[in-house]
Amino acid sequence: MPSVSDTLPAPFITGIRPQGGFRLRDGQSQFLSAWAGALARGERNALGVFVPGYGKTITALASYLVAREMGIANRLVVFVPRGNLRDQYADAQELAFVFQSLGSTPPTYCVADSDRVFVKNLQTEFVVTTYQYAAGDRGNEALLEYCRQSKALFVFDEVHHLADEGTWATRLARFPHAASVALSGTPLRSDNKTLFGVPFDEDADGVQTYRALHEVTMRDAHEEGRILKRVDAHVVDYSVRMVNTESGEEVDVTLSELRQEVEASRDVDTYLARRKLRFHEVYLDALVGPAVARFQEKRGELVRALAKSGSLLDGWRDHQMLVIAMSNAHSAAILDYVKRRFPGLRAERIGQDVPLAERTKHLNDYREGRLDVMVQVDMIGEGTDIKPISVIVKADLVRALSKTLQQVFRGMRYVPSWPEEANRCDLYAADDSDVVETLRWLASEEKVGIKMRKESNRIVEPAAIPDQPERSAWALKSVRDAGRQTHRQEQFGRARSSRTFHADAPAPEAAPVQFxxxxxxxxxxxxxxxxxxxxxxxxxxxxxxxxxxxxxxxxxxxxxxxxxxxxxxxxxxxxxxxxxxxxx
The missing domain is CATH 1.10.260 (434 Repressor (Amino-terminal Domain))
Structure with a gap:
């Protein structure tokens, strides 16, 4: 998790005394320096925007050390979505190692997602809890008692989950605290609701723009190198023939044309999306088929590259593929397609209709590399750190910019043990989902994060399609592949060398067990x-x-x-x- 550099010496930051060759990334240092300055000025709420893979966990822990050194806080409470608990905060040894690398004796630590340990140990200095537990009756009362006994720094991880008027925020508002830090890669919501605990500015027109102490954009991460994969986007178009079951009228239209006339063709679009198109064999052949072919090609290239370099060792990880479906029935249909057409691949699916025990097993197998392809419905989200994901098929109906970015981020985490060329994510999508606009945005000079709020105010997103289809007189008569385009983000420039541990750098001593x-x-x-x-x-x-x-x-x-x-x-x-x- 921590990193070191052999470049310039690290700047002085209150409360941070790097040990064992550890050095913060530039963006982390800039945020923490700004955080110390804000606290000195009497400001108590801050926002940090960091692309996935940049080290929000380190930033969260370091933010507390700064606040503790300045006498602002003596307890740390980190709020996370439930999925992030396992992937980012559940490893006590890893967290203790970070504290030691930052120059601090690890504080006592407890996961507060049940009453079993937490309510008996309210003197614990560092508590990690989920938004779900904190909003529940028992958890809410336990955390209220904990916060009343201390001066707590709150860290709101993935704060875009926390709408100001939402149930979670209402429950969290009961907790007294000394200061707060909100962290996110995409600090906005598709519903444009205000986020809880995040400072913002408002212009004369009433437009809100979140104010960050520091932002690390996708462009920054690509320039720094070895943080994010590059993205190759493949957008598939289709020509469809529709027949009006009432008048007998037939029309031929491509999805790209349909996308450009959303208002005029909404009933047709709804019918295509929900009833027929995404289940159609031609749709799957043109979208999933090339994705699997590219996936298998990448796997072969990686094996050859690692074997040539002598890096093909025990425990190495191969590429993995993720398919995002629009419903449980749709995920079942796609899984059936993959197993029929590509029986050599180990593929499964997870969704709310899959029994919990089976779902948990499939997800664990996927995390550990025992599955090649996972088909899922919005169950592998932010915080799920499966770095070998490098082929994504977006077959759902999500059009919102922030949600689409979160989906793409699942395949963008850099794998240090892979060659540079292998660190590319191939994204496949149909031209009816407006994903083209997001891909163009990804390739532009625009920042990811705070400035995205201004950008979203200029982009009019199509209305979300409801779960239940609207009635339509149009029926799908035929489908054919109408070609595809591939977009590569070459403008990011050559990646600089990464910050890694020197082989001879002394590591901090093992963390004490009482952490x-x-x-x-x-x-x-x-x-x-x-x-x-x-x-x-x-x-x-x-x-x-x-x-x-x-x-x-x-x-x-x-x-x-x-x-x-x-x-x-x-x-x-x-x-x-x-x-x-x-x-x-």
Missing amino acids: DVAKKERELRLACSEIAKELAFGIDVPVSHVHAAWKRQIRGQAQADASVVALEKKKTWLERCLRMGRLV
Whole structure:
């Protein structure tokens, strides 16, 4: 997760004392320097915009160290979407390593997504929780108590999930806190609702523009190199023949023509999208077929390149493919198509209609590289860090700029162990989804992030198609492939060398085990149990008598309800009893 550089020395930032050759990226340093300045001026809310893969987790932890050093905060609460918990914040050793690399002793740490550990350890310094748990009744009350006891810095990860008037934001607004940092790669919503806890400016026309302390754009990331893959976009057009079932009128139209006359052809477009077109064999042949062919070609190229360089070692990861369907029925149809046409590929699908246990297994297999192709309906989102995804088929109806970017980002994370040319994401889409406009935007000089809000005010997006199809007199009569265009973003320029760990750079020492409260609690319970058994044997009493003697001292609290602090006290008491040869 951390990175180092052999270039210029890192600038001084309050609370940050890099260790073991670690160095922040330029964008992280600029944000943190601006954050320290904002806190000194009395500002308490900030927004940072970072493209995926740039290191929002490091930025979040470093933001707390700055605020703690300045006496603003003494607790850290990171709010994340549920999927991000596993991919970005669940690894205690990784998080402890980041703190050490930043020059800090790792604080106590706890995942607050259930009551089992968190409510017993409200003295924990660093808490990671999900928006879902924080908004629920039990979680909300537990976090309210926690925040009342401390000066907490809140970090809102992927803040575009947090509409100011939404249920989550309403529940989070109860929590007192000293300051907050909002982080996102796309800090806007397709519904244009105001985001919670994000500073913004408003012009004379009432147009809101979010104000970021610092932005790292896609262009910045490409210039820095080895952060994002390049994107090759393949847009497929179709010629369709429609017949009016009431008048018998027949029309021939291409999807690109249909896209340019949205208002005039909305009923036809709705019928095409929901009833027939995306299930049509010609549609799948022209869209999914070339994507799979490119996927297999890329796999062969990668194997040959790695074998030639001697990098084809155990545990290496090959390219993976992601298909975004518009519905559960559609995902089932696409999976059936892939398995029929390409039986050599390991393919599965996940959706709300798939049983949870099966869904979890498929997702785990995909994460670990045991599946080649995943067909899904909006279930692999931001925070899901599967870097080998490098072919995406966009077969859904999403047209909003922010959501489309989040989908594309799933395949844009750079894979350091791959050759430069292998780090390209191939995106396939039909010309009826307006994805062309987004791809043009990706290739432009426009920034990703805060300025996107201004851009979205100039782009009139077609109205979202409802889940239930509108009635239409038009029926689909035939479909044929009308060609495709490929867009490559060559304007990003040559990527500079990345920042990686030097082979001879000394690594920080291993993190202390007490960093993870849940782990420490398990260790203390086991230690107390073993010492109690030894003590009971030595003084010739049942072990239950030992535990009962402790319960009397603490007025009846069961060991199962004990916090880490209480368990440490019990362990000390047991050790003292063992030394003295009696219950004291």
